[in-house]
Amino acid sequence: MLIRIVAILFPLFAITALGYFVGRRLKPDLSHANKLNMDVFVPALVFAALANKEFHIGAYLPLTFATLAVVVGSGLAGWGLARLSGVAPKTLVPPLMFNNCGNLGLPLAVLAFGDAALAPAVVMFMVSNLLHFSFGAWLLDRRIKLWTVWRVPSVLATMVGLAVGIAGVQVWPPLMIAIEMLGDISIPLMLFALGVRLQESRISSLGLGAYAAVARPLVGMALAWTVMQWVPLQPDEQALMLVFGALPPAVLNYIFAERYHQEPDKVASMVLLGNLAALVFLPVALALVLV
Numbered sequence: 001m002l003i004r005i006v007a008i009l010f011p012l013f014a015i016t017a018l019g020y021f022v023g024r025r026l027k028p029d030l031s032h033a034n035k036l037n038m039d040v041f042v043p044a045l046v047f048a049a050l051a052n053k054e055f056h057i058g059a060y061l062p063l064t065f066a067t068l069a070v071v072v073g074s075g076l077a078g079w080g081l082a083r084l085s086g087v088a089p090k091t092l093v094p095p096l097m098f099n100n101c102g103n104l105g106l107p108l109a110v111l112a113f114g115d116a117a118l119a120p121a122v123v124m125f126m127v128s129n130l131l132h133f134s135f136g137a138w139l140l141d142r143r144i145k146l147w148t149v150w151r152v153p154s155v156l157a158t159m160v161g162l163a164v165g166i167a168g169v170q171v172w173p174p175l176m177i178a179i180e181m182l183g184d185i186s187i188p189l190m191l192f193a194l195g196v197r198l199q200e201s202r203i204s205s206l207g208l209g210a211y212a213a214v215a216r217p218l219v220g221m222a223l224a225w226t227v228m229q230w231v232p233l234q235p236d237e238q239a240l241m242l243v244f245g246a247l248p249p250a251v252l253n254y255i256f257a258e259r260y261h262q263e264p265d266k267v268a269s270m271v272l273l274g275n276l277a278a279l280v281f282l283p284v285a286l287a288l289v290l291v
Contacts, residue, residue, distance in 0.1 A: 005286045008112045012104060013279070015188055019195020030193050037189050042102065043157030045183030049122040050161030051171055057162060060123045066224075066231040066241055067127040071097060073223040074216075081215060087208060090140055091263045094256065095212050095249035095270040096219060098132045101125045103190040104278065105247050109240055110187075112286060120237055124244055126158045132252060140260035194275070197251050201272040202265070209269030212249065216274055217281035220245030239289035246285035248274035 022028065049055065078096030082089040099105070102125055109121035134149040149155055164171065171179075203209055224245030228238050249271045257267035 004290065005283050008108070008286060009282060011111060012107055012191060015191040016195040016198070016275075019192035020199045021195075022192075023196035023199035028196065030196055033189065034193050037186055037193065039153045041182055041186035041189065043153040044179045045106070045186045046122055046126065046154055047157040047161040047164075048176065048180045048183045049119050050126075050158065051164040051169075051176070052119065055119050055165050057166060060120060062231050062233055063120055063123055063237050063241070064127055066227045066233060066237075067124045067244065068131075069227045069231070070220065070223045070241070070245060071128055071131055073227075074099075074219055077219045077223070078215075085211065088263065091257070091266055092208075092212060092270075093139065094132075094136055094253045095267060095274065096216050098128055098136055098250045098253055099216065099220060099244070099247035100194075100250045100275065100278075101128050101244060101247055103194045103251060104275075104282075105244060107187045107191060108243060108247075108282070112243065112289075113236055113239065117236065117240060120240055124240065128250075129154055130158070132250070132256075136256060137260075140256055140262050194251060197254075198272055198275060201254065201268040203269045203272060204265040205269045206273075208266055209273035212270035213273040213277040216249055216270075217246040217277070217285070220247065221281075221285060242289050243282070243285045246278075246281045248278040248281075251275075 050057075075093050075097035078093040079089050081087075081096070082092040085092075101121075106118070106121050106125060109117040129152075130149065133152045133155060137149075138144045150159065221242060222245075224241045228241060233241060251271055254264060254268045254271045256262075258264040
């Protein structure tokens with residue numbers, strides 16, 4: 001069991017660690033690469049998964065509802081913990097509410113459960129991503145217009161991919177292969193960029209960072225287990241849901257905090273320590289689902 005868990009997690013942390021050390025030594029500017037990833041490669045990955053002829057959105061409605069419940073429940077828990085600890089809710093709620101289901105979640109799903117897990121993992125990413133770019137942005141800046149969320153490339157790719165899938169339109173196979181090849185770039189690039197980003201982060205609030213690093217997976221796994229008791233999910237979806245709950249805070253939380261001037265140093269500490277804590281919590285979650 002231990003060897004299997006190490007085999008699943010090693011590629012993720014190896015590529016992330018490589019990004020960390022390359023970032024530390026060479027100081028690469030990945031701003032353009034990250035923008036390309038978010039605007040081109042990730043949307044291609046999302047579209048390819050949703051427009052696939054084997055993808056049927058109706059089969060994933062329970063998973064969609066369960067993911068929504070876990071994300072919203074994590075936000076409510078974050079608000080309560082912020083009130084109890086005296087931390088600004090705008091600082092603590094997003095890191096607890098929005099996890100790293102892109103950089104870590106997508107490759108982890110494929111490595112742990114095979115290629116068949118990509119489609120449900122993309123559904124979970126789709127729910128979290130849509131909420132993050134809408135409610136998450138609005139939470140930090142109430143002047144944000146929620147209806148403009150469709151302009152986000154990954155959200156637009158979600159809408160188009162769903163429309164193609166629901167309509168039963170078959171994309172020309174050579175074109176789909178090209179789109180899938182673009183999507184394949186996204187996962188290793190996300191992991192590598194995560195390592196570079198973690199190298200750039202600094203811990204300025206050790207206590208708060210550790211607090212969020214532990215609270216995020218504990219709250220997420222508790223909510224995932226609770227939701228699984230009420231929502232009828234397939235066994236593989238239950239496994240994905242528990243692992244989803246254990247994921248650390250998304251790096252995008254720091255980017256948003258920096259953009260909207262919401263204590264970015266504190267959020268950076270939560271993201272950095274949270275992703276380091278994933279070395280403990282992800283093996284625990286995988287041990288639970290593999291057993």
